[in-house]
Amino acid sequence: MRTIWVINGPNLNLLGMREPGIYGSDSLQTIETNLQQQAVSLEVKLTFFQSNHEGAIIDWIHDAIGKADGILLNPGALTHYSYAVRDAISSVRIPTVEVHLSNIHSRETFRHTSVIAPVAIGQIAGFGAVSYELGLIALVRHLETQRQAVV
Numbered sequence: 001m002r003t004i005w006v007i008n009g010p011n012l013n014l015l016g017m018r019e020p021g022i023y024g025s026d027s028l029q030t031i032e033t034n035l036q037q038q039a040v041s042l043e044v045k046l047t048f049f050q051s052n053h054e055g056a057i058i059d060w061i062h063d064a065i066g067k068a069d070g071i072l073l074n075p076g077a078l079t080h081y082s083y084a085v086r087d088a089i090s091s092v093r094i095p096t097v098e099v100h101l102s103n104i105h106s107r108e109t110f111r112h113t114s115v116i117a118p119v120a121i122g123q124i125a126g127f128g129a130v131s132y133e134l135g136l137i138a139l140v141r142h143l144e145t146q147r148q149a150v151v
Contacts (some may be wrong), residue, residue: 008050065093100125
């Protein structure tokens with residue numbers, strides 16, 4: 001069974017109460033519960049992690065080597081400036097899908113740039129909590145395609 005690590009960055013622990021007009025009313029726990037249900041039908045195992053600390057996120061990405069087949073990543077504000085998270089994703093060579101609840105391209109100008117996107121296999125943004133579900137489907141399909149290409 002494939003294993004996907006779902007990694008969430010700063011302030012995502014406050015989902016449900018933080019700016020619900022932008023990020024929705026679902027808590028991170030609700031999003032994780034919904035993803036877990038989806039994972040059963042996709043036949044993947046999920047491991048969840050959230051931190052408000054860049055170094056802890058980098059440590060988790062490094063620790064994924066040999067343990068995770070893919071990473072579903074919402075780096076939060078780190079999206080826009082964390083070259084360290086970008087380099088960690090690039091270094092581990094684990095397929096990563098970047099997800100965002102809001103459409104970062106329709107918000108403030110500083111949010112339009114993702115330093116993560118160039119090293120991710122894709123980015124899904126703007127669909128609220130469904131962004132995670134779409135990201136998981138895309139990541140699993142990518143992994144299936146990779147496996148078929150090897151066989």
